Amino acid sequence: xxxxxxxxxxxxxxxxxxxxxxxxxxxxxxxxxxxxxxxxxxxxxxxxxxxxxxxxxxxxxxxxxxxxxxxxxxxxxxxxxxxxxxxxxxxxxxxxxxxxxxxxxxxxxxxxxxxxxxxxxxxxxxxxxxxxxxxxxxxxxxxxxxxxxxxxxxxxxxxxxxxxxxxxxxxxxxxxxxxxxxxxxxxxxxxxxxxxxxxxxxxxxxxxxxxxxxxxxxxxxxxxxxxxxxxxxxxxxxxxxxxxxxxxxxxxxxxxxxxxxxxxxxxxxxx
DNA sequence: AAAAGCCCCTGGATGC
DNA sequence: TGCATCCAGGGGCTTT
Numbered sequence: 001x002x003x004x005x006x007x008x009x010x011x012x013x014x015x016x017x018x019x020x021x022x023x024x025x026x027x028x029x030x031x032x033x034x035x036x037x038x039x040x041x042x043x044x045x046x047x048x049x050x051x052x053x054x055x056x057x058x059x060x061x062x063x064x065x066x067x068x069x070x071x072x073x074x075x076x077x078x079x080x081x082x083x084x085x086x087x088x089x090x091x092x093x094x095x096x097x098x099x100x101x102x103x104x105x106x107x108x109x110x111x112x113x114x115x116x117x118x119x120x121x122x123x124x125x126x127x128x129x130x131x132x133x134x135x136x137x138x139x140x141x142x143x144x145x146x147x148x149x150x151x152x153x154x155x156x157x158x159x160x161x162x163x164x165x166x167x168x169x170x171x172x173x174x175x176x177x178x179x180x181x182x183x184x185x186x187x188x189x190x191x192x193x194x195x196x197x198x199x200x201x202x203x204x205x206x207x208x209x210x211x212x213x214x215x216x217x218x219x220x221x222x223x224x225x226x227x228x229x230x231x232x233x234x235x236x237x238x239x240x241x242x243x244x245x246x247x248x249x250x251x252x253x254x255x256x257x258x259x260x261x262x263x264x265x266x267x268x269x270x271x
Numbered sequence: 272a273a274a275a276g277c278c279c280c281t282g283g284a285t286g287c
Numbered sequence: 288t289g290c291a292t293c294c295a296g297g298g299g300c301t302t303t
Contacts (some may be wrong), residue, residue, distance in 0.1 A: 002296090002297085005296095006296070034298070070297080072296090073295070073297050074280090074282090074295080089281085106279050107279085108280055109280070119300080126298095153272080153274060153275085157274085170295090216296065219282095220296095242284065258276085261294085261295090
């Protein structure tokens with residue numbers, strides 16, 4: 001589910017409300033990606049300083065240490081004073097002085113990790129290999145083009161791996177490549193400088209528009225205030241196999257790349 | 272170092 | 288209704 005726009009929309013929906021809160025208790029249900037170990041004990045009594053985002057990770061800064069949260073494929077957060085009773089797929093909960101933060105994640109691909117600081121071994125392992133933030137100034141055409149030149153695999157795959165640029169998942173990879181007029185199977189190394197620039201601009205535009213729409217809700221996603229996204233109604237190619245391209249009318253094609261679905265317009269994305 | 276597969280897990284849709 | 292199969296917003300880990 002959650003790609004950069006959903007994670008950022010989630011962050012924005014509770015960062016101001018939780019900042020300054022004191023942690024009263026912590027609870028975990030079924031194990032997520034990594035065992036929390038003694039983390040719940042360490043969390044009690046801490047104060048939430050803020051919540052940042054890096055790629056698809058949320059970093060909750062505490063007065064001592066930090067909490068890394070990842071929503072995986074099916075995770076969503078909720079934060080509020082009067083939450084419903086815990087459901088079968090609620091697997092982590094923080095009771096704070098300003099409300100309860102809860103992680104719901106049916107597939108449990110998500111993660112909650114405590115680290116003493118951002119340079120701790122596990123934090124480094126998770127965050128260290130991440131590429132540039134696509135909405136930051138650091139995402140420049142020269143660096144992007146240079147990085148792509150070292151990759152022979154398909155451009156769609158390179159975007160998904162996230163070691164060149166972060167935050168672009170399966171929906172927005174297809175959408176950005178459509179906007180840039182680039183065939184998803186094209187080797188990344190074969191992108192010309194102008195086309196790399198066009199893709200860079202397309203990624204920023206797609207992610208920006210999706211964020212403005214509150215993200216994409218295919219099934220479960222909602223932000224921490226319970227609001228669903230609307231970008232699925234703006235998608236040009238994702239999930240539209242066989243339907244006419246909104247630009248030229250050609251039937252949208254679906255293929256598989258690395259066990260994931262890719263959607264594109266064979267006419268608008270010829271090469 | 273890069274690339275390709277595998278796997279984690281649950282639930283919904285589809286087909287027989 | 289029941290059961291099998293396939294698919295799903297991710298990404299870490301292992302093997303080539």
